[in-house]
Structures are given as structure tokens and as C-alpha cells.
Amino acid sequence: MARSQGRVPRLYCEQTLSARSKLTLPREASHYLVTVLRSGDGAVVRLFNAIDGEWQCVISHANRKAAQVICEERLREATPPPDIDYLFAPLKSARLDYLAQKATEMGVRQLRPVITRHTVADKVNLDRLRANAIEAAEQCNMVYVPDVAEPEKLKGVLASWPDDRTLIFCDERAGQANPVDTLKQVKPGPMAVLLGPEGGFSEEERDMILAVPTVVALSLGPRIMRADTAAVAVLALVQSVLGDWCADK
Amino acid sequence: MARSQGRVPRLYCEQTLSARSKLTLPREASHYLVTVLRSGDGAVVRLFNAIDGEWQCVISHANRKAAQVICEERLREATPPPDIDYLFAPLKSARLDYLAQKATEMGVRQLRPVITRHTVADKVNLDRLRANAIEAAEQCNMVYVPDVAEPEKLKGVLASWPDDRTLIFCDERAGQANPVDTLKQVKPGPMAVLLGPEGGFSEEERDMILAVPTVVALSLGPRIMRADTAAVAVLALVQSVLGDWCADK
Numbered sequence: 001m002a003r004s005q006g007r008v009p010r011l012y013c014e015q016t017l018s019a020r021s022k023l024t025l026p027r028e029a030s031h032y033l034v035t036v037l038r039s040g041d042g043a044v045v046r047l048f049n050a051i052d053g054e055w056q057c058v059i060s061h062a063n064r065k066a067a068q069v070i071c072e073e074r075l076r077e078a079t080p081p082p083d084i085d086y087l088f089a090p091l092k093s094a095r096l097d098y099l100a101q102k103a104t105e106m107g108v109r110q111l112r113p114v115i116t117r118h119t120v121a122d123k124v125n126l127d128r129l130r131a132n133a134i135e136a137a138e139q140c141n142m143v144y145v146p147d148v149a150e151p152e153k154l155k156g157v158l159a160s161w162p163d164d165r166t167l168i169f170c171d172e173r174a175g176q177a178n179p180v181d182t183l184k185q186v187k188p189g190p191m192a193v194l195l196g197p198e199g200g201f202s203e204e205e206r207d208m209i210l211a212v213p214t215v216v217a218l219s220l221g222p223r224i225m226r227a228d229t230a231a232v233a234v235l236a237l238v239q240s241v242l243g244d245w246c247a248d249k
Numbered sequence: 250m251a252r253s254q255g256r257v258p259r260l261y262c263e264q265t266l267s268a269r270s271k272l273t274l275p276r277e278a279s280h281y282l283v284t285v286l287r288s289g290d291g292a293v294v295r296l297f298n299a300i301d302g303e304w305q306c307v308i309s310h311a312n313r314k315a316a317q318v319i320c321e322e323r324l325r326e327a328t329p330p331p332d333i334d335y336l337f338a339p340l341k342s343a344r345l346d347y348l349a350q351k352a353t354e355m356g357v358r359q360l361r362p363v364i365t366r367h368t369v370a371d372k373v374n375l376d377r378l379r380a381n382a383i384e385a386a387e388q389c390n391m392v393y394v395p396d397v398a399e400p401e402k403l404k405g406v407l408a409s410w411p412d413d414r415t416l417i418f419c420d421e422r423a424g425q426a427n428p429v430d431t432l433k434q435v436k437p438g439p440m441a442v443l444l445g446p447e448g449g450f451s452e453e454e455r456d457m458i459l460a461v462p463t464v465v466a467l468s469l470g471p472r473i474m475r476a477d478t479a480a481v482a483v484l485a486l487v488q489s490v491l492g493d494w495c496a497d498k
Contacts, residue, residue: 098347103476107471140473178495180429221494222356224389229354229481236482237489245470246427 009037010046010054010136012145017052021071022060030067043067046205050144053077079143082243083190085110085165086146086235089197090121091227093128100129102104104136104146106235107243112192113151118199124151140218154205161212165190169209170234171217172200172224182218183241193238195230251472259295259303261383261394266301270302270320271309279316282308284414294318299393302326306467316364328392332439333491334359334414335484339370339400340476342377348477349378353385353395355484356492359360362400369447373400414439418458419483420466421449431467432490442487444479 011032015023024031032189033039040062047069048054054076061068086108088098098198111133113124130148137145161167166186170193194209201209209215219235220230260281264272274282282288289311296318297303303325310317316416335357339345352360360382379397386394412418415435419442443458450458458464467486469479488494 007315023342102481105472105474105483140475142472174497179489180495181372219494223354224392226353226389231348231350232478232481233355233485236485238487239470240428245424246429 008044008056009039010048010138010141011031012088013049015064016050017049017055017057017071017074019045019071019073023057023069023071025069027065030063030065033067034062034064039067039097045074047071047116048078048143048165049074050078050243051079054143076143078187081107081109081142081144081146082239083226084108084235084243085112085192085240087112087114087192087194087233088227088231089114089116089119089153089195090093090124090151091198093125095226095228096121097125097128097132099231100132100148101136102228102232103110103235104133104142105140106232107142107239107245108146108193108235110147110149112149112157114154114157114194115151116197116205117202118152118197120197120199125152155208156210158208161214162190163213165192165214167215168193168234168238169211169217170195170220170230171206172196172220173216174219176222177219179218179237180241182216183237186242188218188242191238191242195227195234198227250257257293257305258282258288259297259387259390261387262296262298264298266296266298266304266306266320266323268320268322272296272306272318272320273280274316276314276384279312279314280313282316283311283313283350283458288316290355295324296320297325297327297392299327299329303392309355316405325392329397330356330358330391330393331488333487333492334361334441335395335480336363336406336441336443337480338363338365338368338444338474339373340375340447341370344475344477345373346377346381348480349397350385351383351477351481352413352484353382353391354389354482356391357395357442359396359398361398363406363443364400365403365446365454366451367446369446369448375399387468404457406463407457411439411498412462413440414463415459416458416464417442417483417487418464418466419444419469419479420455421445421469422455423466423468425471426468428467428470428486429490431465432486435465435491437491440487440491442483444476444483447476478482 043059055071057069086103292308306318335352
């Protein structure tokens with residue numbers, strides 16, 4: 001879906017949105033509206049964030065450097081995502097962009113890069129991760145953007161794993177099993193999905209993961225999937241069985 | 250996974266593979282092995298196709314234009330994919346590449362471009378679709394490559410829909426419903442998944458689709474997904490409930 005879908009541009013906005021408030025948009029958003037879309041005074045724009053929801057706004061003063069808008073009407077409340085964190089070993093840049101977009105589209109609360117022994121990317125550009133998450137949320141009509149956490153070492157993450165958060169471990173070496181049945185045995189509540197780097201986890205890492213009290217190992221099926229494919233595939237199953245992609249929840 | 254994963258290059262090969270047969274590889278494969286990977290005489294390479302399976306071969310004469318190999322030993326039988334066709338409205342090029350790769354990784358029998366009223370791409374490069382499917386099969390350790398069908402108009406496809414093939418219709422406008430429960434009601438057998446263009450199906454198209462006797466409308470959940478994301482998400486569900494991503498099948 002294009003940013004301008006339904007003709008009205010839709011942008012994430014960190015500032016507070018409330019009735020009749022006047023905002024000066026940041027330079028990048030102003031540039032996008034005024035220079036790219038050629039929106040002038042009186043043009044309508046939708047702004048959203050995870051606290052104030054989505055608002056219909058009108059441009060009161062179009063300026064390339066700093067467009068001003070007035071908030072008119074709240075269109076939607078913010079919709080918090082299911083409490084699913086997504087833990088992943090960072091990939092090289094293009095596939096990491098894709099992974100951040102896709103995990104956002106699939107509805108996760110937080111993107112958490114974890115550094116593992118076989119992680120191929122040695123640096124993580126958090127601004128870029130966040131920009132990808134924002135772009136996906138803007139395009140996919142979501143009224144929140146997942147948080148992007150600082151990278152952490154896997155060992156530290158596991159050592160302080162909270163008692164109440166189920167850890168769904170995507171285990172390439174698990175015996176083949178029905179993933180729907182596996183997920184149906186998980187009790188509802190806070191969750192996280194952990195997916196490894198392209199080279200897989202080391203033996204020691206796998207043992208540490210399987211020692212977490214709330215761990216559930218999930219089979220990834222008969223085919224090898226690339227990490228960005230597996231992200232979408234596994235989150236589709238988790239959302240369908242335990243998240244919000246079903247009528248019962 | 251890189252092509253050279255496990256050090257031994259792995260390539261799709263249309264020629265017949267059998268014990269002690271001598272093959273001259275096509276120019277592109279020869280170039281990849283000899284110039285890119287710098288494989289010389291005596292180097293091992295794995296070749297596969299959907300009929301003869303996967304073979305360990307040895308380069309008998311390395312030449313940039315036409316490397317010769319000798320087939321030594323069959324490593325794996327061909328593994329036919331689940332009988333799931335993937336019908337999709339073509340996207341613009343980069344996302345179409347991605348879609349072809351992803352649908353291949355998710356295990357479909359055939360990629361079928363269908364032209365709909367709101368299809369954004371007016372031409373389909375079948376060679377490129379096929380090259381993407383082959384690359385995904387090579388990288389994901391599969392011993393088949395999905396067929397790539399000629400583009401057809403949706404109307405014609407639906408008019409001659411076979412009685413015995415379930416049509417799983419990814420319907421953005423279906424009321425929200427548990428997708429696992431929906432899929433569990435499908436009887437095993439030949440299947441197809443149909444996903445529309447970014448602008449959705451027209452009213453008339455939707456009526457035609459829903460009039461197919463074997464149609465099953467599948468809810469896509471509470472978020473808008475881009476078409477290439479939806480491809481992976483829906484195929485993950487179909488493979489988990491009806492395909493080969495579970496132990497029971």
C-alpha cells in the first residue's frame with residue numbers, strides 16, 4: 001500500500017496529538033509533505049502515534065523546512081500490539097531492513113537484536129531499524145510502532161529471562177512436529193519469538209536456550225527458510241494461534 | 250544460506266543426472282563455478298532437478314565457457330512439493346522477485362501469475378520469475394523447483410477451475426475468523442492459494458471468486474499486509490494445517 005493510499009498521507013508523529021493543537025512537523029516530514037507530495041495550505045494529513053491514536057490534521061502553513069498542522073479530529077484510538085517480542089540475530093543490511101518491516105507488519109511489540117556466536121552483522125544501525133519499523137507501520141495502517149531495543153548478547157538476555165514470558169524458540173534442529181499443536185499448548189500471556197542467525201545457534205547457545213524454564217521449541221518444517229522468511233512464517237503461526245489473527249482473542 | 254553452504258556448491262540442472270554420466274554445464278553455471286567460485290578440475294559440485302534428485306558430481310574439465318562434470322552418486326531422491334499452486338497478481342519487479350523466492354521457500358508446486366483489474370505490473374518477466382525460483386531452491390536445499398506458468402486473466406482461470414482443487418482465497422474483506430479453524434475444514438487434496446494485487450480485487454472479481462464451488466475464504470487478520478508478506482504468512486498457515494509442515498502428513 002502506498003503512503004498516499006486513500007489519497008490522504010499518513011505519517012507517524014512523536015509529538016502530542018490533541019484537538020485543536022498546533023504542531024510544527026519535523027524537517028523530514030515537512031519535506032515529504034510539501035516537496036514530495038506537494039501538499040499546500042489546507043491539505044489534509046493523518047498523523048498517529050501509539051499514545052494519542054490517529055488524527056485527521058490540516059496543514060495551516062506549508063513550508064519546506066517546517067510545515068505547520070492543526071489537529072482536527074481523532075479518527076482511531078491507538079491499538080497496542082499483542083505482547084510478542086521479536087528476538088533476532090541481526091542480518092546484513094538489505095535483509096535486516098526487510099526483517100524489520102516484516103516483523104512490524106506481523107504485529108510485534110518490540111524488535112530486540114541479540115548478538116549470537118554466528119551473527120553475521122557486527123553492527124546494528126538502530127536508527128535504520130526504527131525507520132523501517134515506522135515506514136511499515138505508516139504503510140500498513142497500524143496505530144503503533146514497535147519499540148526497537150538496544151542490541152544485547154544472547155547470554156545476558158537468557159540469564160535475565162523473566163519468569164512470566166514464554167520463549168518460543170525457532171529450532172531448526174527440533175524434530176518435525178505440528179507447529180499448531182505445539183503453540184496450542186502455550187498458555188496465553190507475554191511471549192517472545194527467538195530466531196537465530198543464518199549459521200544457526202552454537203551447541204552451547206542451544207543448550208542455554210533450552211534451559212530457560214518457559215521455553216517452547218518450535219519446528220520450522222521440512223524446508224530450510226532464510227531468516228527473513230522464517231520471521232514472517234513463524235509470526236503468522238504465533239498470531240494465528242496465540243495472538244490477534246483470530247476471532248476468539 | 251549461501252550457495253556454497255557446506256562448502257560444496259549446489260546448482261539446479263535441467264540435464265539428466267545418472268551414475269557415471271558426463272555433462273557439459275551451460276555457460277552461466279560454468280561461469281559461476283569456474284570464474285566466481287574458482288572451482289577447478291576435481292572440485293565437487295552438487296546438481297539437482299525434480300526428476301533425478303540430487304547428485305554429487307566432480308568437475309572433470311574446468312573451462313569458463315563450458316565446465317564438464319561427471320555424476321558420481323545420488324545423494325537424495327527428488328522431493329515433490331505439496332500440491333499447492335500459488336496464484337498471485339504480479340507486483341512491480343523487486344517485490345515480485347521477493348514474492349517468487351518466498352513462495353518457493355514456502356513449498357509450492359506452481360507459481361501462477363493472474364492478471365486482475367487492479368494488477369499494477371503490466372508485463373511479467375517469466376525468465377526472471379523462474380530464475381528467482383531456481384535461486385531460492387538452490388539456497389534452501391530443496392530438490393525441486395516450482396513450475397512457472399504463463400500469465401492468465403483471472404476470469405479465464407476461474408471459468409475453468411477444476412472441480413477437485415480447493416481454492417483458498419485470501420480475502421481482505423472477509424470478517425475476522427480463526428484461520429487455523431478455517432483451514433482445518435478443508436479436505437486434503439489438490440489446493441491453490443489466491444492472493445490479490447495491492448489495490449485488492451474489484452467487486453465483480455470478488456463475486457466471481459466466491460462463486461467457485463471449491464472456494465474457501467481466509468481472513469488475513471487485523472493488520473494490512475503487503476502482498477509479499479501475505480504470501481509467506483498465508484503459505485505458513487496452509488503448510489502447517491494442510492501441507493507438509495507438520496508431523497502427521
